[in-house]
Structures are given as C-alpha cells and as structure tokens.
Amino acid sequence: MTSWISRIIKGMIIALGFILPGVSGGVLAAILGIYERIIRFLAHIRENFVENVLFFIPVGIGGILGIALFSFPVEFLLVNYQVPVLWGFAGAIIGTIPSLVKESTKKSSRDQTDMAWLVGTFVISGLLLYFLNSLVGTVPAGFAGFVLAGALIALGILVPGLSPSNLLLILGLYTPMLDGFKSLDLLGTFLPIAIGGLLAIVAFSKAMDYALEHYHSRVYHFIIGIVLSSTL
Numbered sequence: 001m002t003s004w005i006s007r008i009i010k011g012m013i014i015a016l017g018f019i020l021p022g023v024s025g026g027v028l029a030a031i032l033g034i035y036e037r038i039i040r041f042l043a044h045i046r047e048n049f050v051e052n053v054l055f056f057i058p059v060g061i062g063g064i065l066g067i068a069l070f071s072f073p074v075e076f077l078l079v080n081y082q083v084p085v086l087w088g089f090a091g092a093i094i095g096t097i098p099s100l101v102k103e104s105t106k107k108s109s110r111d112q113t114d115m116a117w118l119v120g121t122f123v124i125s126g127l128l129l130y131f132l133n134s135l136v137g138t139v140p141a142g143f144a145g146f147v148l149a150g151a152l153i154a155l156g157i158l159v160p161g162l163s164p165s166n167l168l169l170i171l172g173l174y175t176p177m178l179d180g181f182k183s184l185d186l187l188g189t190f191l192p193i194a195i196g197g198l199l200a201i202v203a204f205s206k207a208m209d210y211a212l213e214h215y216h217s218r219v220y221h222f223i224i225g226i227v228l229s230s231t232l
Helices: 002-019 025-031 035-043 049-080 082-104 112-136 143-158 164-171 174-182 186-214 216-231
Strands: none
Touching (some): 002 025, 002 164, 025 143, 035 049, 035 143, 143 164, 143 174
C-alpha cells in the first residue's frame, strides 16, 4: 500500500511537467528514479507487460490527479501574477541544468563532438523557438490542436529537459488546455491529448531507447541545448 501511495505521489509530481512552463516531466521522472523504466517499458512493451502495467497504474492515477488538482492554481497564478510566475518558471528550468550536466557524463567523458551538439542544438532550436510563432502562428484549440498538444506532452516525458508547456504557450494551446483540464473535459481535451501522446510514444520511444543506449552523452548535450534555448 505504501508503494502504491508513493507511486501516486510520483505521478502527481510528474504531472507538473505537463502544465508548468519550463518544467520537464522527463527530468522529474529521472529525479524520481523511474525515467529509465518508463522508456524501457514503452520501447519494449511486451516484456514483463503485466508487471509493468501494475507498476505504472498508480503513476497514471497520480498523473490524472495532479493535472486536475494543479491546473486551477497554475492558471490563477498566470492570470494574476504572470511576470513573477514566468520568472519563477525560468528559474525552474535553470534548476534542472546541473542534474542534466551530471547525467550527460554518466556513461562517457565529454568530448568536442558533445560540445558541438550542445552549441548547434542551442543555436538552431533557439532560432526555431524564437521564430516559431511567426512561422506557424497560433494553432486552433480544437481536436487536432489537442492531438498536437498530446504529442508534445509525450515528448516532454521521452526527452528529459524538453518542456512541452513552453511550446504550447507559443502555439496558443496552453491556456485552452488548462481550461479543459480544469473542467475535466474528457472528450474535448483529455481524449485528443491521449491520442496524440500515444502516437508520439509509438513513434519515438524505441528511437529514444536506442539513442540513450548507444549515444547517451550526445543525447544529453542535445537536451541541454534545448533547455538553454527554451529558457532564453
């Protein structure tokens, strides 16, 4: 029972990565010690299927509870105290950098190629983020828009350091998504987000598992570049 409660709480904490700009669900999962198990399960879903499902059920319950409980206060703070709250979110992003730097050299030493990945990712992703709104504009908050939101949220779990909420803010989907979460809009918000998340998991989980296994240091320097550019 204690283990179930612990995993529900972990799920609630990871849910913060879905709704707080600048906070990555993947980083939170890594801090809580379940990120690698999530990736391994998603990439090899038939291995130990029943055991993994039973393990992650309370995490999923906690995630839903976290979204329902935290959406209203986050929206209230953004409406009434936007500037200090956004600076607080920027601080939350910077706070993940030391753990990512430490993780990046866990399996191999940093080399010049790693630094090239970091700088290149920082510059390219920074330019894309800066001009994203001009390039694509805002996305209508309909079924298709929330499918896209779900895919970005899933990538926030699969790629530690990537904050989907930052992208959702730029695309104009963040506030409508929070409204849907707050009102528990199952068909209009939760369903398309679940579909988008599932599609992204199917498409990218094996690729991320392979990349982490064979290019661990490169992947983490890529992630650090994205984190730095999204903060800026």
